[in-house]
Amino acid sequence: MPSLREIKGRINSVSSTLQVTRTMEMISTARIRKALDRAQKAAPYKDAITLMLANVASAGYGSEHPLLRVHPKEQHVVFLLIASDRGMAGGFNIVPQREVMHAIEDLESRGVGADVITCGRKPTEFFRYRGKQPLLSFEGISSEPTMDEADRIASYIMDGYKSGQIDRVMIYYSHAKNRVDQQQVVEQLLPITNEQLMMPNRPRTAEALSMIEHKQDTVFEFDPSAVEVLGYLLPAYVRTVIYHALLDSAAAEHGARRRAMKSASDNAQDIITSLSRTYNRERQGSITTELNEIVAGASALEDNN
Structure with missing residues (x-):
């Protein structure tokens, strides 16, 4: 004794x-409100630009755009993993890290190349320790993400997709449902699918998706041309989706740590x-x-x- x-x-x-x-706990409680507000304020812009993009693409003008074209053979997949700079947040970091690692191992076992872009010190260290050097890594700003980070990621993956060096881009992050609950999100970022365009604020469960009514969009006239408008909208859409994911992940991080x-x-x-x-x-x-x-x-x- x-x-x-x-x-x-x-x-x-x-x-x-x-x-x-x-x-x-008190620090995270104080910060989560601000982080949630930032994510919620960014959501309407994301929805609006997606609806604009859908109106153009649904008219048939986007069928030949490089970011909407599906590559005939998948040879290289890039995963964008958004997590945290710090630990002590339960499974906030380790769960998506393991999911991405398993997905990479599965692709490589089938002869498909796979790489990762990491946002946060924890996922960067996780993959470097396992001998997987990230294509890009961002540290020190997981709690306060910037548009510059989203621009750099978007430019890299769009250039790679257009050149044919990247065939698919997947994004992994945590969605802050509220101050308490977080939800893991896995979405295809490139190529942009019709489902993403027609349902910008789509539900995240299969049951809720089945209840969506598909409606025909109104036909619009474009000035300048629809093709030129699409050329501006698609890059802006990719940057906006990434930036919103960064903001959403920051809010989820504070909630998970709290x-x-x-x-x-x-x-x-x-x-x-x-x-x-x-x-x-x-x-x-x-x-x-x-x-x-x-x-x-x-x-x-x-x-x-």
């Missing part, structure tokens, strides 16, 4: 950890409570033992007298 000093030291150690987890730190704080408090009971029980037993020794000693003195 540990001594009273050891138990007291353990209580002090867990109490220090509790202070850290509570502080991190939940993880709350769970850690609750567990630490339970440990402190249990250790305090053990400490009090052992202390009481020690006092009782000392009293018994004093009484026995007093009785022995009386007998000698």
